[in-house]
Amino acid sequence: MTPQIPKLVVGLGNPGFEYTGTRHNVGFRVLDLYAREYRLRFRRSPYEGHAVQQPGGPWLLKPLTFMNLSGRSVRAAL
Template identity: 50%
Template sequence: MDRLFIVVGLGNPGKKYDNTRHNVGFDTLDLLGARHCIKISKLKFKALIGEGSIDGQRVILAKPQTFMNLSGESVRDIADWYKVPLSDVIIIYDDIDLDTGKLRIRSKGSAGTHNGMRSILYHIQSENFPRIRIGIGRPPEGWDLADYVLSRFKEDERRAVNTSIDLAVEAVSSIISGGIETTMSKYNK
């Protein structure tokens, strides 16, 4: 039986947030969609979604349009509608607790300092789902956290993050075809 995977990239909608630190989840989904010829353009469940397949499995790619702090509303609506097990919902997001460009994959866990993840955990009442975190580093001394996550990368940081986004796209395929444990041992270096 075909499984259905839901892959959610977190970010904020609107041109003014393009290429900001907080939007690496959206950036990853854009690359994932491009690589697998999945157009993410239908507005459903408070998200832009695209349907297609990756490694022979059906996938829904979703970019919540609720703004980061309300991401959980969209994720809950999608998961409820498609009735997929949470183990088949993959969330991709930025993490200030990881160095810029570092990739970390987990099968479950807390939200940490991330408001989008807090919203998801609150709305789906579980932390048992895979996540791919892309490091954006900590704000420099004196910076407000909100200003920092909504800022753009310096050129060298952007290169490191683009490499991570590329790896994150590979990791999604790996989770879908080989499972989370295999993927964690391969990518968490």
């Protein structure tokens, strides 16, 4: 059986400078590290967040809604 590549990877976090570097933004940080490794650049997306797609890989999404509202961004991306 061939492993499936995920279509969307979401890194949860909270918008705002006050959350930078806190545990609330660990999801953003993980995607930032992944993007840096593969030389990807996040751009503003129509999905209430920043997104990028790795060629042949999944979309990476960082919702810019507060964590409690991140479902709106994810729903729009799907």
